Amino acid sequence: MMSFSSILAAQIPHAVGAAYALKLRKEAGRAVLVTFGEGTTSEGEWHESLNFASIHKLPIVFLCENNKWAISTPIDRQMGNPNVFERAPGYGMPGEQFNGFDPLETFEVVDRAMKRARSGEGPSLIEGMCYRYLSHSTDDDDRTYRTREEIEKERAFDPVPCFEKVLLEAGVMNAAQVDQLKKDVLRETNEATDEAEAMPFPEPKDLYTHLYEGAWEPWQ
Numbered sequence: 001m002m003s004f005s006s007i008l009a010a011q012i013p014h015a016v017g018a019a020y021a022l023k024l025r026k027e028a029g030r031a032v033l034v035t036f037g038e039g040t041t042s043e044g045e046w047h048e049s050l051n052f053a054s055i056h057k058l059p060i061v062f063l064c065e066n067n068k069w070a071i072s073t074p075i076d077r078q079m080g081n082p083n084v085f086e087r088a089p090g091y092g093m094p095g096e097q098f099n100g101f102d103p104l105e106t107f108e109v110v111d112r113a114m115k116r117a118r119s120g121e122g123p124s125l126i127e128g129m130c131y132r133y134l135s136h137s138t139d140d141d142d143r144t145y146r147t148r149e150e151i152e153k154e155r156a157f158d159p160v161p162c163f164e165k166v167l168l169e170a171g172v173m174n175a176a177q178v179d180q181l182k183k184d185v186l187r188e189t190n191e192a193t194d195e196a197e198a199m200p201f202p203e204p205k206d207l208y209t210h211l212y213e214g215a216w217e218p219w220q
């Protein structure tokens with residue numbers, strides 16, 4: 001995994017570059033998966049990346065997680081055509097929309113697109129429909145731009161309780177196992193946040209750590 005960035009769309013040309021490298025090195029059977037929100041598809045880099053990937057038939061899958069909101073911007077203020085996957089033919093690649101709240105459907109669609117990329121057939125654009133229940137961040141108050149009723153309506157599709165029901169009904173897990181899993185996840189999360197919070201703050205000199213090769217510092 002590489003290229004975590006808070007600059008929207010910065011990861012997409014990086015991912016296309018990685019896919020180009022796989023092709024140039026003739027690393028057959030490998031492919032790149034890059035994910036982004038629907039708001040990110042308004043960035044120029046998004047369009048340039050899909051175009052380049054298509055021209056060079058690169059082994060990459062573009063996965064849009066469409067949660068209907070880009071902080072406070074709804075889809076109808078973000079794009080003229082609300083279906084991101086429908087842009088795919090314009091770039092010369094297949095596009096498909098699916099229920100991103102259904103883990104089995106998600107697996108099936110992502111698996112198919114990745115197999116296509118790995119076998120040298122080129123890129124695809126897939127769009128998983130989902131929803132964000134909470135504010136975008138602790139700095140965002142979603143009461144200023146959407147109704148509680150809208151969130152309540154979407155709650156019916158929350159994949160966590162919905163998939164729990166699927167697993168229980170199929171006999172894959174029993175109630176005690178579900179309970180234990182919830183406890184384990186909570187403990188693991190608490191341990192990770194405790195560990196992160198106990199870490200010292202970085203030193204100012206660490207600003208350039210891992211940026212330049214060797215001991216070079218820009219003020220030298």
Ligand SMILES: Cc1ncc(C[n+]2csc(CCOP(=O)(O)OP(=O)(O)O)c2C)c(N)n1
Pocket residue numbers: 006007008036037038039040041065067069070071
């Ligand atoms: C280039 C750039 N512009 C604006 C922002 C501020 N910003 C951070 S997250 C965000 C919304 C992202 O929405 P989306 O791509 O749909 O992803 P989501 O967070 O909903 O998954 C914005 C506008 C940013 N980080 N980078």
